[in-house]
Every structure is written in structure tokens, then in C-alpha cells.
Amino acid sequence: MAIEIExxxxxxxxxxxEGAAGKLYRQGYLSRxxxxxxxxxxxxxxxxxxxxxxxxxxxxxxxxxxxPVVDGQELLDSLCELPLIEKVRYLVLYAGMVxxxxxxxxxxxxxxxxxxxxxxPDQRFEEPPWLGIxxxxxxxxxxxxxxxxxxxxxxxx
Amino acid sequence: MAIEIExxxxxxxxxxxEGAAGKLYRQGYLSRxxxxxxxxxxxxxxxxxxxxxxxxxxxxxxxxxxxPVVDGQELLDSLCELPLIEKVRYLVLYAGMVxxxxxxxxxxxxxxxxxxxxxxPDQRFEEPPWLGIxxxxxxxxxxxxxxxxxxxxxxxx
Numbered sequence: 059m060a061i062e063i064e065x066x067x068x069x070x071x072x073x074x075x076e077g078a079a080g081k082l083y084r085q086g087y088l089s090r091x092x093x094x095x096x097x098x099x100x101x102x103x104x105x106x107x108x109x110x111x112x113x114x115x116x117x118x119x120x121x122x123x124x125x126p127v128v129d130g131q132e133l134l135d136s137l138c139e140l141p142l143i144e145k146v147r148y149l150v151l152y153a154g155m156v157x158x159x160x161x162x163x164x165x166x167x168x169x170x171x172x173x174x175x176x177x178x179p180d181q182r183f184e185e186p187p188w189l190g191i192x193x194x195x196x197x198x199x200x201x202x203x204x205x206x207x208x209x210x211x212x213x214x215x
Numbered sequence: 216m217a218i219e220i221e222x223x224x225x226x227x228x229x230x231x232x233e234g235a236a237g238k239l240y241r242q243g244y245l246s247r248x249x250x251x252x253x254x255x256x257x258x259x260x261x262x263x264x265x266x267x268x269x270x271x272x273x274x275x276x277x278x279x280x281x282x283p284v285v286d287g288q289e290l291l292d293s294l295c296e297l298p299l300i301e302k303v304r305y306l307v308l309y310a311g312m313v314x315x316x317x318x319x320x321x322x323x324x325x326x327x328x329x330x331x332x333x334x335x336p337d338q339r340f341e342e343p344p345w346l347g348i349x350x351x352x353x354x355x356x357x358x359x360x361x362x363x364x365x366x367x368x369x370x371x372x
Contacts, residue, residue: 089248094246123282
């Protein structure tokens with residue numbers, strides 16, 4: 059098991075995007091109960107099956123296994139709950155840290171979320187100028203929630 | 216994906232057991248919805264994560280992945296729905312076919328089920344003398360059901 063410690067933020071503008079190259083992520087859920095999710099994810103020609111346990115908002119136990127891409131595609135097409143989540147993930151380097159910036163598609167279009175993975179909950183990092191408000195632990199922004207209640211239904215403004 | 220085609224029977228007596236050696240199986244479910252189960256299974260020093268789709272009673276799509284045994288044990292201990300299923304599985308050879316005979320423990324003690332895996336739904340096979348009534352497709356005998364409604368609560372007689 060790995061413990062995933064992550065902080066999640068909205069972004070203020072598109073300046074993070076300059077020069078960044080993204081990859082299409084397609085993912086769905088075989089289970090998205092409160093304390094336990096089972097996710098299938100396809101990223102280009104690779105696929106992963108990931109089990110996540112209950113977290114405290116900031117950290118969650120995570121078990122991730124690579125599976126054959128043909129299996130991943132079949133699981134997405136036939137067994138996962140609909141709708142699937144589609145997003146483009148960009149890796150953005152800032153002050154020596156890697157930010158994962160997810161630009162959502164489909165019913166979640168308009169939502170852009172930046173995540174940083176930390177090695178401890180109190181690890182300090184420099185905030186990039188494009189960083190918006192923190193949404194760590196806000197269940198509306200969980201990918202498993204965005205599948206059931208997409209951003210288009212509750213986007214502010 | 217594999218398609219699993221199986222027929223399932225009760226047994227009439229213990230004559231199948233002579234000379235058979237069994238292995239302890241411990242398994243639990245991360246999801247056991249009707250058309251989709253996610254199972255964690257530990258067999259001695261190996262562990263597996265298995266996704267099964269909806270079936271027609273006789274055949275089901277199945278995706279099985281071996282995972283590190285330490286992960287399997289953690290998933291069983293911390294994330295699977297309780298109670299876990301415990302059973303001893305015996306492989307019994309009869310007329311050139313392998314029967315999996317499961318002797319359940321815990322709240323399912325007293326239940327013994329024999330399964331045969333077929334390569335097509337209409338494949339013929341010789342019935343061993345100890346074979347009892349067929350229960351293929353009876354949802355009470357699904358392992359995922361036995362976790363929620365154990366045999367001790369509804370055993371005939």
C-alpha cells in the first residue's frame with residue numbers, strides 16, 4: 059500500500075498551460091462508496107486498476123495495479139458506472155515541484171484542478187502565481203463525485 | 216477478459232474427500248453489486264484482485280490479476296466488506312475433469328459446493344457419485360451473497 063498525500067486547488071487563470079503537454083485520461087468507477095473506491099483508468103496505451111480507502115481529506119491509502127490496456131478499455135466500456143470522467147492531465151513544474159493540472163472534459167468542462175503530491179501532510183511548497191483557492195477534502199471535487207454530480211450542475215457563477 | 220462458464224452443485228456425502236488435499240481461501244468484496252463484483256482473495260502466499268461482470272447464471276466475464284500478498288492481506292483486513300468468506304478448496308479429479316469442491320467455514324460451515332469449469336455451456340461431463348442437486352445460477356450460493364447472508368441463516372433442515 060502507498061499512502062497518497064495530496065493537496066488540491068482551483069486555478070486562477072491559464073498561465074500554467076504555456077508550453078505544457080497533456081495526456082488524455084479516461085476513467086470510471088467499479089465502486090465509489092464513501093470509504094472505498096475502485097477505479098479503472100486508461101492513459102494512452104496503459105491502463106490501471108486502483109483501490110483507494112477512506113481518507114482524512116488530505117491522505118488516503120491507495121493500491122494501484124497496471125492491467126492490460128485491452129482489459130482496461132473493456133472494463134470502461136462495459137462495467138464501470140456511467141458517465142465516465144474524461145480529462146487532460148498536464149504536468150507543470152514549479153519551484154522544483156510537479157503539479158498535476160487536470161482540465162476536465164464532457165459534463166465537467168470548465169473545471170480545472172491542480173494537485174500536488176506531498177511526502178508529509180505538513181510539507182511546505184511554493185505556490186505558483188496561477189494557484190487559486192484550496193479545495194482539498196471538498197467531496198464535490200473528488201473524481202468519483204464528478205462522475206455522479208458533474209461540474210456543469212453546480213459550477214459557481 | 217476471460218469468460219468463466221461454471222456449473223455448481225451441492226454434494227450428497229463426503230466420499231469426494233478421500234485423499235484430497237485442500238487449500239485455505241480467504242476472500243472478501245470491495246463491491247458486490249448485482250452486475251459487478253470486485254473480490255480480493257488470498258490463497259496461501261498468493262493474492263488476487265478479481266472483477267466479475269453480470270452473468271446469465273452459467274457464464275460471467277471475469278478479469279483476474281495477481282497482486283502482492285501483503286496488499287491482498289491489507290485489503291482483506293481493512294477495506295473489504297465484513298464478514299469475509301473462508302473456505303477450504305479441494306481439487307478432485309473425476310473422469311478426466313477437475314472439480315473444485317469448497318467446504319465453507321465460519322457462518323457458512325456445513326455448506327459444501329462442487330463446481331466444474333466448462334469450455335462451453337453445453338459441454339457434457341460425467342457426474343461423480345457424490346454429486347447432489349445443481350444450484351447453478353441460484354444467487355443464494357454466490358460467494359458474494361454468502362458474505363451478506365451466510366448459510367447458517369437459511370440452511371435447509
